[in-house]
Amino acid sequence: MRVIVLVTQKGGSGKTTLCLNLAVAGEAAGARCLILDLDPQATAEAWYHDREAATPRLVRATAGDLPRALEAARAQGFSHVLVDTPGxxxxxxxxxxRAADFxxxxxxxxxxxxxxxxxTMATIRRLAKPAAFVLTQTPPRGFRIREAEIGLQVLGPVAPVGVVARNAFQDAQGAGLGIxxxxxxxxxxxxxxxxxxxLESRLEKIGHEPQAHLA
Ligand SMILES: Nc1ncnc2c1ncn2[C@@H]1O[C@H](COP(=O)(O)OP(=O)(O)O)[C@@H](O)[C@H]1O
Ligand SMILES: [Mg+2]
Known part of the structure; x- marks a missing residue:
C-alpha cells in the first residue's frame, strides 16, 4: 500500500482538488484508492457526500487517528491512500x-x-520523504509556467505534468465527480x-530504491 500526501501550508493551492481527482483517476486505472481527509474543514468529505459512486472510499481522520486509519486501510486491501491535509x-x-511514501x-x-x-519543503526534507511540486491552476501556456518551474526547482523537483485552471474542475467537484x-x-x-x-512511475522507482530520498 502506498501513501500519497497532498501537502502545502498555502490554502487554495489545489490539495483537495488533486486529492479527489487523483483518487477517481486511480480507481479508473485499476487501483483501490482511499481518500483520508485530515482537514477539519472537510472539503473532501463534502464532495464525498454529494457523490453517488461507491468508490473511491473516503474516511476522516485526525493526527492521533492516522496510524490506526492507515492500518485499517492496509487490512482492507487498499492499494493507495491519498491524504488531504489542512492548509x-x-x-x-x-x-x-511522516506516514508518506510520496x-x-x-x-x-x-x-x-x-x-x-x-x-513545507523544509518539513518534508527533515523527514527525508520523496516529494515533488505540481503546478496547479496555471494558464494554458506561457512564461509564468516556466518561471515558476525555475523558481521551484531550487527547492525540489517539479512534476513534468501540471494542471491548468479550468472551470470543469469546479463543476466536477460541485457534482460530486472527478474530472x-x-x-x-x-x-x-x-x-x-x-x-x-x-505518480505511479515515481512510486514504482521508490519501491526499488534501498532508502527513501528526494525524488
Ligand atoms: N485546476 C483548477 N482549475 C480550476 N479551479 C481549481 C483548480 N484547482 C483548484 N481549483 C479551485 O480552487 C479552489 C481551491 O482549491 P482546493 O483544491 O480546495 O485547494 P486547497 O485544498 O489547497 O485549499 C477551489 O474552489 C477549487 O475548485
Ligand atoms: Mg483543501
Whole structure:
C-alpha cells in the first residue's frame, strides 16, 4: 500500500482538488484508492457526500487517528491512500508527511504561493520523504509556467505534468465527480490521468530504491 500526501501550508493551492481527482483517476486505472481527509474543514468529505459512486472510499481522520486509519486501510486491501491535509500548520500535517511514501506539493504559479512553499519543503526534507511540486491552476501556456518551474526547482523537483485552471474542475467537484468522469475526453481529464501515471512511475522507482530520498 502506498501513501500519497497532498501537502502545502498555502490554502487554495489545489490539495483537495488533486486529492479527489487523483483518487477517481486511480480507481479508473485499476487501483483501490482511499481518500483520508485530515482537514477539519472537510472539503473532501463534502464532495464525498454529494457523490453517488461507491468508490473511491473516503474516511476522516485526525493526527492521533492516522496510524490506526492507515492500518485499517492496509487490512482492507487498499492499494493507495491519498491524504488531504489542512492548509495550516497543524500536528496532522507533520504526522501525514511522516506516514508518506510520496508528498505532492501543489503550487500555483503566483508569488504568494511560491513564497509559502519553503516551509513545507523544509518539513518534508527533515523527514527525508520523496516529494515533488505540481503546478496547479496555471494558464494554458506561457512564461509564468516556466518561471515558476525555475523558481521551484531550487527547492525540489517539479512534476513534468501540471494542471491548468479550468472551470470543469469546479463543476466536477460541485457534482460530486472527478474530472475524468465529468469530462472524460477533456484536457483536464488528460492532465489528471497523466499525473496519476507519473505518480505511479515515481512510486514504482521508490519501491526499488534501498532508502527513501528526494525524488
Ligand atoms: N485546476 C483548477 N482549475 C480550476 N479551479 C481549481 C483548480 N484547482 C483548484 N481549483 C479551485 O480552487 C479552489 C481551491 O482549491 P482546493 O483544491 O480546495 O485547494 P486547497 O485544498 O489547497 O485549499 C477551489 O474552489 C477549487 O475548485
Ligand atoms: Mg483543501
Amino acid at each position: 495550516r500548520d497543524e500536528p496532522s500535517v507533520a504526522a501525514a508527511i 508528498c505532492v506539493v501543489p503550487c500555483r504559479p503566483t508569488p504568494a504561493d511560491m513564497k509559502a512553499t519553503p516551509a 475524468v468522469e465529468f469530462e472524460p475526453d477533456g484536457k483536464g481529464a488528460e492532465e489528471i490521468r497523466a499525473l496519476w501515471a507519473w
